[in-house]
Amino acid sequence: MISRCLARLISRHYDDMTVTRVLTRRPIATVTDYPLTEALTQSVADLIDHCDLLVECSGDPYHGTEIIERAFEAGIKVVTINAELQVTTGSYLAGKGFLTEAEGDQPGSLAALHEEAVQMGFKPLVYGNMKGYLNHNPTPEDMAYWSARQGTSVDQTTSFTDGTKVQIEQVVVGNNYGATITRQGLEGLNSTNLQDSANILAQMAEQLGQPIVDYVIPSGYSAGGVFVVGRHDEDQAGAIEYFKLGKGPYYVLVRPFHLCSLEVGKTLRRVIAGGKILLNNSTTPTLSVAAIMKKPMAAGDIIERGIGGYSVRGEAVKIAECPDHLPIGLLKHSVLKRAMEPGQIVTFDDVELAPSRALDIVLQQHREAIHRQLLETQLSEPAWSAAADLAPMALPKAVGAVLS
Template identity: 75%
Template sequence: MISHAFVRLIKNHYQDLEISRVLTRRKLDTLSSFPLANALTNSLDDLVENSDIIVECSGNVFHGTEVIEHAFEANLPVVTVNAELQVTTGSYLASKGFMTEAEGDQPGSLAALHEDALQMGFKPLVFGNMKGFLNLDPSPEDMAYWAKRQGLSIDQTTSFTDGTKVQIEQVIVGNGLGATITRQGLEGLASTNLNDSASILGMMADRMGQPIVDYVMPSGYPAGGVFIVCRHDEEQAPAIEYFKLGPGPYYVLTRPFHLCSLEVGKTVRRVLAGGDILLNNSTSPTLGVAAIAKKPMKAGTMIDRGIGGFQFRGEAVKLTDNFNYVPIGLLSKSILKRAVEPGQLITFDDVDLLPSRALDIVIQQRDAFFGSVPTFSWNPQALRHAVAS
């Protein structure tokens, strides 16, 4: 969906830009309906050789990591619409080349609102997301129904519904903008009044002495936007109240929309004009997204996918408290080494992971941050057994 809409946007409304290549892993003869079919390629080399900037929007951690590393080898800047990648391998990649998340999805929208807030003299305390619905353990049948109705994949719909996506989004914001979390999994306040909920979160941030990331569940007002809770100079309070932001001390700046692919072009132009990074996972992250079991599972259970699957959901965690956690973005075609219970946080001791460049990067990051590498093993016999069964 992102690539189709972005290509249409550039083709129809950006006369100064051209889509030269679109990398796909699908067979080219099955994509005749793509809005710019003659630009399609299966060759990563072809993509890089014919591009000045790469927009990575696959939503896939493993594929996206390989694409970005290849782009950096050619000294190309990269704009991502892939928060899943950012919170998994993004900090390593950010140290190797120019990479920024795009405006349009919630993290980029919050980063843009943050820039506006700073220019107006506000001091951000809370970076907030507004989420309309949450079901921590949705059924496959419900997800298939809603995926078809919304024109999305089942895994996308599931990651939105079980909260994994909002956890991922808020972690990249926290790492990129220097904020933390009040607790594992965030607060997720039920909210009938944004100003009241924002003030509660603002007080939490004040008590912690550091900005925080979180989200609210609106009832009675629209969801889907982002907000920042701020303070300002006391002498500005009369003017700010006159400007209809209330008496303070907590002021709420809102952006009631995020238009995904329709806004990515703004970040592309920013980069091509020599602008700096809007947002990435930083080279020194403090937060990650762990995998939490949704149900009891036996040793030997095959894990098809972490993000958007029916076995796990993601929760924001502090890295210092969870040295050995497995980033949920790494869980793909893996095998449980031992039984797990609902609500259990998955560690490297619990699972056999497929070898991948993304896994290598995560381990390298752990070694750099903590000085030692988690102990885990790869058992291909276990994987073959699970696939056969």
């Protein structure tokens, strides 16, 4: 849907750029509903050879990672609409080339709102998402119905419904801006008044002494947008009240829409003009999205999908507090080593994972994170040398096997 809508937009309304190639894994003869069938290709080399800027919108962390690495090898900048990739391999990729999330989906919309807020002198305390509906355990039948009605895949519809997508989106924003979370899985306040909910979240942020990311579930007012809660200078309070933002001290800036593919072009033009990165997962993330069991499963059972599946859902976690968690983006055709119960966090030791480039990258990130944690303890030089030698032993067992 994103690719089709973006292709239509560029071909009909932009005279400063052209869609030259569109990579698809489907047989081209079967793709009859695409607006630019002449641009379709199954060759990554063909794609890379004919573009100056790549838009990655596969929603697949595995596939997207491989294509982005190929683009970086050719010196091509990449714009993504793929928060799932960002929280899985995005931090590694952000250190290898120009990678930015696009405006349009909630993370990019929050980044755009952040830039506006800061330019107006606000100090952000809360980066908020609005979620219209939440059901941690939707049925396949319900998801098939809503998938057909909304025009999105069943996997996407499930990840939206069970809360995985909002957790992913907020983690990307948090990592980009150095924000944190109040607890595993976020607060997710049921909200009948956005200002009241914003005040609660802003007070939590001030108690932590750090901006936070979270979301609300609106009732009685429209969902579907994003918001930033911030403070401003006290001597501006009178003017801001006159401007209809209330008495403060917490002010809510709302962007009541996110138009996805229709807004991606703004980020494309930003990059083409030499602008800086709008948003990515940062090269030193502190937050991640863990896989949480939805149902009892036995040793030997297969988890077909992580994001958008019926076995697990995602929850935001602090990496330092859950160092062994398995990022949900890696769970695909995985086999459980032991029985697990609903609510348990899946770790590397709990599953057999299929080899992939994404897995290699995440394992490397684990090792680097351990090294950073050791450095932050300010060990003496001899102690650091000994700790560095032992670092691989601190990794999950699956990591040791791969590294060896």
